[in-house]
Amino acid sequence: MSDLALMAPELILIGMALALILVARRIRTAPVAAIGTVSAALAAALASGWLLSRGTDTGFGGMIILDGYSQFFKILIAGSLALVTLLSVRTIAVEQLPRAEYHALLLLASTGMMLSVSATDLLTLYLGVELMTLCSYILVGVTVQNPRSNEAAIKYFLIASFASALLLYGISLTYGATGSTTFVAIASALAERGLANSPLLVVAVSLLVAGLAFKIAAVPFHSWAPDAYQGAISPVAAFLAAGSKAAGLAVLGRVTVVAFGSEAEVMSLLFAGLAAFSIVVGSILALAQTDMKRLLAYSSIAHVGYALLGLMAGTPEGVSTTMVYAFFYVFMTLGAFGIVIGLGERGESLEGYRGLATQRPVTALLMLLFLLSLTGIPPTAGFVAKFGVILSALRAGHPELAVLAMVFSVVSAFVYMRVAVLMFMEEPQEEVTVDLPVAVSAALAVAALVTLIGGIFPGSLVRWAVSP
Amino acid sequence: MLGLFSASTLFLFVIFWELMVIPLFLIIGVWGSSNRVYAAVKFLLFTLAGSVLMLVGTIALQHTCGTLDFKALSLARHCLQPNSQAWIFAAFLAAFAVKVPMFPVHTWLPDAHTEAPTAGSVILAGILLKMGAYGFLRISLPILPDAVRLFIKPMLIISAVAIVYGAYVTLAQKDVKRLIAYSSVSHMGFVTLGIFTLTRNGLEGAILQMINHGIITAALFLCVGMIYERTHTREIKDYGGVGKTAPVYSTLLALFCLAAAGFPGLNSFVGEFLVIGAAFGTRGWLGAMAIWGVGLGTTYLLWLYYRVVMGTANPTLAGLDLELNSREVATLTPLALLALCLGLYPELVLSYLHAPVAELLAGVVP
Numbered sequence: 085m086s087d088l089a090l091m092a093p094e095l096i097l098i099g100m101a102l103a104l105i106l107v108a109r110r111i112r113t114a115p116v117a118a119i120g121t122v123s124a125a126l127a128a129a130l131a132s133g134w135l136l137s138r139g140t141d142t143g144f145g146g147m148i149i150l151d152g153y154s155q156f157f158k159i160l161i162a163g164s165l166a167l168v169t170l171l172s173v174r175t176i177a178v179e180q181l182p183r184a185e186y187h188a189l190l191l192l193a194s195t196g197m198m199l200s201v202s203a204t205d206l207l208t209l210y211l212g213v214e215l216m217t218l219c220s221y222i223l224v225g226v227t228v229q230n231p232r233s234n235e236a237a238i239k240y241f242l243i244a245s246f247a248s249a250l251l252l253y254g255i256s257l258t259y260g261a262t263g264s265t266t267f268v269a270i271a272s273a274l275a276e277r278g279l280a281n282s283p284l285l286v287v288a289v290s291l292l293v294a295g296l297a298f299k300i301a302a303v304p305f306h307s308w309a310p311d312a313y314q315g316a317i318s319p320v321a322a323f324l325a326a327g328s329k330a331a332g333l334a335v336l337g338r339v340t341v342v343a344f345g346s347e348a349e350v351m352s353l354l355f356a357g358l359a360a361f362s363i364v365v366g367s368i369l370a371l372a373q374t375d376m377k378r379l380l381a382y383s384s385i386a387h388v389g390y391a392l393l394g395l396m397a398g399t400p401e402g403v404s405t406t407m408v409y410a411f412f413y414v415f416m417t418l419g420a421f422g423i424v425i426g427l428g429e430r431g432e433s434l435e436g437y438r439g440l441a442t443q444r445p446v447t448a449l450l451m452l453l454f455l456l457s458l459t460g461i462p463p464t465a466g467f468v469a470k471f472g473v474i475l476s477a478l479r480a481g482h483p484e485l486a487v488l489a490m491v492f493s494v495v496s497a498f499v500y501m502r503v504a505v506l507m508f509m510e511e512p513q514e515e516v517t518v519d520l521p522v523a524v525s526a527a528l529a530v531a532a533l534v535t536l537i538g539g540i541f542p543g544s545l546v547r548w549a550v551s552p
Numbered sequence: 553m554l555g556l557f558s559a560s561t562l563f564l565f566v567i568f569w570e571l572m573v574i575p576l577f578l579i580i581g582v583w584g585s586s587n588r589v590y591a592a593v594k595f596l597l598f599t600l601a602g603s604v605l606m607l608v609g610t611i612a613l614q615h616t617c618g619t620l621d622f623k624a625l626s627l628a629r630h631c632l633q634p635n636s637q638a639w640i641f642a643a644f645l646a647a648f649a650v651k652v653p654m655f656p657v658h659t660w661l662p663d664a665h666t667e668a669p670t671a672g673s674v675i676l677a678g679i680l681l682k683m684g685a686y687g688f689l690r691i692s693l694p695i696l697p698d699a700v701r702l703f704i705k706p707m708l709i710i711s712a713v714a715i716v717y718g719a720y721v722t723l724a725q726k727d728v729k730r731l732i733a734y735s736s737v738s739h740m741g742f743v744t745l746g747i748f749t750l751t752r753n754g755l756e757g758a759i760l761q762m763i764n765h766g767i768i769t770a771a772l773f774l775c776v777g778m779i780y781e782r783t784h785t786r787e788i789k790d791y792g793g794v795g796k797t798a799p800v801y802s803t804l805l806a807l808f809c810l811a812a813a814g815f816p817g818l819n820s821f822v823g824e825f826l827v828i829g830a831a832f833g834t835r836g837w838l839g840a841m842a843i844w845g846v847g848l849g850t851t852y853l854l855w856l857y858y859r860v861v862m863g864t865a866n867p868t869l870a871g872l873d874l875e876l877n878s879r880e881v882a883t884l885t886p887l888a889l890l891a892l893c894l895g896l897y898p899e900l901v902l903s904y905l906h907a908p909v910a911e912l913l914a915g916v917v918p
Contacts, residue, residue, distance in 0.1 A: 461574060462567040475611045490604035497600050501593065509581045509589050
């Protein structure tokens with residue numbers, strides 16, 4: 085296959101982004117841009133699937149790869165792009181955002197994610213991750229008149245640039261130690277020269293992991309996330325919580341298994357620490373939140389911790405449990421954000437959920453489904469995901485982390501069930517002001533379907549989660 | 553619930569186990585009485601804390617043995633070291649102990665039972681509490697025999713404490729529903745006591761006692777619920793002299809109270825008799841504690857009956873039609889008949905238990 089054909093999904097997204105920018109002035113209504121973006125996302129997903137059916141391949145001199153792992157995440161990213169686009173329709177109209185540019189940025193950020201998940205070279209990886217974060221800065225600050233959004237964007241920009249510097253420094257140290265930036269070459273250099281556990285490499289690996297941990301907001305590199313989520317408009321927060329975390333986890337997974345297989349011990353230790361801190365801090369801080377988006381931000385921090393449990397083992401089975409976790413997490417978190425968005429102004433604060441069940445029974449039930457899934461209660465997908473990563477933690481020889489993770493899932497159950505209690509067991513205080521828009525309903529239906537089907541027939545998806 | 557008791561693999565068992573929690577959480581929280589949210593959240597957190605540890609235990613079993621099928625696991629149990637067995641047992645114990653509930657993790661039960669609507673209390677008492685004991689029989693005994701032998705002493709002590717402590721706390725209750733709820737703690741103590749004597753009589757008695765408790769406590773909650781609908785009070789002191797205005801109700805209540813107290817000829821007597829006999833066989837003082845518990849049980853139940861049904865009629869109840877209607881009689885009669893039948897002819901149930909219990913014991917007792 086030609087090199088360009090390998091990048092068909094990315095090219096489709098870039099093409100749509102450029103087209104939107106070119107005709108920006110002619111787009112008068114939000115739905116037009118949204119339809120374009122959703123169809124580009126679907127086309128990209130189809131292209132990914134089609135490429136996968138043609139077998140695996142590498143391109144651009146071993147810079148990118150086409151394999152089950154990359155295509156799995158590309159389809160996931162395309163799916164989250166489509167859902168976020170659907171969720172954005174009303175917000176764009178309300179906030180009067182520039183339609184074409186907003187969608188173009190979403191498309192380009194997704195392109196960056198796709199590039200980074202198929203990267204087999206540290207430089208491609210860096211390019212992809214940076215493309216994603218650069219677009220995210222602008223997306224967070226897209227409501228220019230809102231000072232809070234500006235503050236969030238600046239904070240995010242400063243911290244994430246620092247993280248990028250760490251990442252680059254790690255890359256350069258790796259290059260210095262091994263003489264290469266390609267994953268396979270790094271692995272063979274490590275094996276040949278017996279560099280495993282040399283101090284230089286330990287520093288390089290730690291910097292790489294730290295840089296990427298910023299992007300997925302794992303504790304202690306999480307401080308930007310709650311502010312950025314709260315300041316950004318809800319669809320963008322959902323996009324950050326879902327797509328960018330999935331991409332970050334994917335990158336970490338490939339780097340761990342392919343490039344630094346010989347550093348498994350150091351990696352395992354780093355991931356164990358990040359996971360434990362993320363789970364503990366994320367769950368506990370979520371307890372105190374009264375803003376729904378901040379609550380979801382802390383919950384996403386805790387979830388990253390759970391997902392990292394899978395990477396800790398450093399084995400292909402472990403990575404595939406993380407893949408499953410990332411997949412289901414994207415849909416359930418998008419679902420929860422979808423409800424927040426669907427309820428409009430009211431959905432942003434916890435108080436707004438008071439008595440929702442009597443006013444909007446279907447919406448409340450859907451929210452309950454997503455909350456149960458986030459808690460990890462069967463028969464939802466969250467349970468399957470959690471089961472996998474806990475199994476992987478035990479396999480890696482960390483029973484104490486498995487117990488810690490489960491104990492804190494009870495803490496997080498309290499967080500989520502607080503919302504359920506408000507919805508089902510309290511009297512409503514506010515009037516329902518807005519109806520769920522059609523686009524949001526569609527996105528919610530998809531998310532709910534995946535959450536349920538994933539919980540009842542996990543095998544249908546788990547089969548596709550093949551690690552690199 | 554049916555799924556739980558018919559599950560043939562641990563994975564399904566865990567799924568159905570957790571599946572039970574949320575509907576009950578909503579039943580208590582949405583249709584409960586005044587303090588419902590507190591009770592619902594407490595119930596949820598207690599049970600979740602137990603069940604997540606069970607999940608860890610399940611995953612550990614999957615990890616070491618490679619299977620979650622009950623049959624395969626009990627055959628392949630040599631794959632577990634005694635040490636890891638003990639840990640896995642502890643993980644499962646957390647879940648089962650909360651559900652049974654064993655002392656000292658029983659505190660969710662009075663709140664949940666008291667605040668839940670009648671139907672919720674009946675489900676809780678009749679079925680949910682049995683899940684824990686069923687778990688002991690289904691998982692702990694056949695799959696983790698070494699750990700059972702290791703834990704047997706503390707388990708017996710906890711059970712005996714639950715019986716006596718539960719009975720004393722019951723004596724002090726002023727709220728009818730709370731009283732019955734605490735009596736469950738004491739009664740379920742008999743069940744766990746019987747299971748961990750690891751003798752044929754003890755196990756058969758425990759299983760029979762599970763069934764008995766399901767019938768009687770459910771019936772008692774129904775009785776309370778029916779009269780609560782008329783009087784809207786659960787305080788014992790607001791009642792009195794009900795026997796004069798509601799003879800049918802009083803008769804049925806008497807039957808169930810006597811059954812719960814372990815009156816000969818009614819079902820609990822057989823189960824308690826078997827368990828106490830087994831307890832005496834294991835350790836003399838265990839039997840003594842159990843007898844003590846029965847004595848206290850008779851006291852609080854008859855005292856409850858005395859305060860509610862006998863004495864002078866409470867003026868606040870004047871003018872209320874307390875007698876049961878035919879629908880309610882039709883609900884309670886089958887339960888009363890069952891209590892009588894099992895009391896007079898326990899072989900009805902016991903005959904089904906002989907073979908499986910023998911098989912179960914063959915695996916545990918070396």
